[in-house]
Amino acid sequence: MLAVYGTSGLMYRGPIEEARRVLPTLRSTRARALKVETDRPDFADSGWDPYAAHAPSAAGVPGEPLSRNAAVAVQAYGEVQRPSPQRQPLQRVADVMTPEVVTVRAGDSVEQAWQRLIDLGLGQAPVLDAQGQLVGLLTRAELLRPERLPRLHDSAIVWRALLAQPVSVVMVSPVPAVEPDTLLRRLALLLLHTGLPGVPVVDMAGALVGFVSRSDVLKAVVHDPPLDLWAG
Template sequence: MASDEKKNMFAVYGLSGPIYQGTFEGLKDVAGVHRGAAVRPIAEGEPAPVFSAPVAQAVSAYREMLRSDPERGPLYHAYQIMQRQIVSVTSSDPVERAFRILLERRIHQAPVLDPTYRLVGIVSERDLLTVVNVEDGRVRDVLARKVSDVMTTPVVSADPITDIRRIAWVMLEHQVDGVPIVNETQVLVGFVSRSDILRAIITDPPLSLWR
């Protein structure tokens, strides 16, 4: 089993290579990484939120499922839910090619690699639409740009054994829709999207929310 020191590790990759490697708490001090508005925790002594009947039933059913089979372990880490067949683009790709890849694979973002297959950024459908004109689902015209011109860099990545909940926090704090998973040799080995986390919540074995 991995030591505590190796758990929950994040890294930030830019065009020049790794910018930061460390804990989730240290990400806030990394220059250039966008930080959104934090979710306000419930203060001490403040009443717990009251759920509507459907939500309360769903929470109750989820907790009951956790108790129903204690021998089946819940999901904790990125490697348990990450996409292993990664759809990526390169920084030198024309934006039209990248946009077509996202459309064909029905995804909204993809990690960006440099010519040596090193992670350098992430590009989203929104990024590409700033230079691609789409009409009736088809590319009508496009500015002569490369992925490197519109991608987001630096990009936050996580280690395969990072806690899923901390990855969810990164998505909220840094307003991103996905987090690349990079191993200790700086190789891209997976990708966790918002959909992957939502899917984990409803699958069996369940995602541990109350550990």
């Protein structure tokens, strides 16, 4: 289910397939860089690594090289002691979204909001009004559009005026939002249609409960558990 919020409140609720019709004017933005971690088991707690060439001796001096069978046995023992999470297919937004949402206020200055995104290493944040209702989405890519920025030879006053503007002037609004039980393939369709790097997640009452980005979906593809993909 797709919901669209603007400064006047809820504007639309209906199928995601209607996104292209109800959101024809949203600007395209870029996704954040993806940080990928390796799947190599972490043996830091035990003080040594079975992939290393030597086993520890009683005196703390490297001993004889481990055979491959011994290393595999030690690794298996470690996995029994610390079993991996239960694997299950990822199908819905709730499976991959970030529940701790960083937001900015529509009345914040562009400078305040920009600094908040930089400090937290984020590319976007939902925008809330004074009552805490979702009204838009702020993206760094949107802020950096050439037609929005002053020219390099403009005076410092022009640049200060830009930074003093309220977020409500530069945010993407109306903004689409999805519910936690939305299928990931429908989310992908929405992101393709709008060009947005991510969308807010709201409950049936319209309360903000998370944010889901392209990076969240890509991480789900890279890491466990597996993503349930199909065509059609």
